[in-house]
Amino acid sequence: MDPFLHAAFEEAEQGLSEGGIPIGSVLVHAGAIVGRGHNRRVQLSSVILHAEMDALENAGRRSAAFYRECTLYTTLSPCAMCSGAILLYGIPRVIIGENRSFTGEEQWLASHGVDIEIVQDLTCIELMRQFVSRNPTLWAEDIGETATC
């Protein structure tokens, strides 16, 4: 696995070990991780700290020029909120571990010129598959839906 995607995956595993939703993300600038994060809905009762948002928050306040040299890695396709944050800050490239468990606003990002790569990493897929099957209600809450199973 790409080392930055692997770092995002480690964040996802960290989230799982905390009893949370296993999605991780890292923000990379000039070949170095400048922000790491994972979903903290359960841990902090947060409705905005998706993994990508947590990584952005942990990267701190940055200039527009800085963001435009960044790549965001995330284990799962970014939802509308996280995609909106990517567009707000003009992050030009997003590497997505997988989009089989959930497909977010990839088309919207692409229509705004964001370069997207979907890895379909089997480890990322399996982590989410197991989590969603065991926690359908929690997962539905995280994506603003009503659990159907």
Place this chain on the structure above:
Amino acid sequence: MDPFLHAAFEEAEQGLSEGGIPIGSVLVHAGAIVGRGHNRRVQLSSVILHAEMDALENAGRRSAAFYRECTLYTTLSPCAMCSGAILLYGIPRVIIGENRSFTGEEQWLASHGVDIEIVQDLTCIELMRQFVSRNPTLWAEDIGETATC
């Protein structure tokens, strides 16, 4: 001014009094405010706590059904990130104090069926006009742009 928009405006004023960016928001359900918030970029060095995000966070974890009965009030047109959060949680109605200082993703929201009302409240407009003229660099940072003045 509508009392809920006024509550959002009070949040904006609170932010200004803290040295922050004067944008406020409230989330309303069944005729009552369930979450209040204001931009906290300066106060908490946060890049994700725009006013709408702060209001959503302060409303706590809610069901999909709950959000679908909510109205979000904000003193300023919501950016891509905040618009994405509105869509993620399926909030059906957004009341916007003004969009002259900044126009966010209103069209994207409308294209997804969100009912949008833009008040063009002169008090909201004047608060932002003064703030932006005095703090162009900080304002540019908040919307992911480079200050041009």
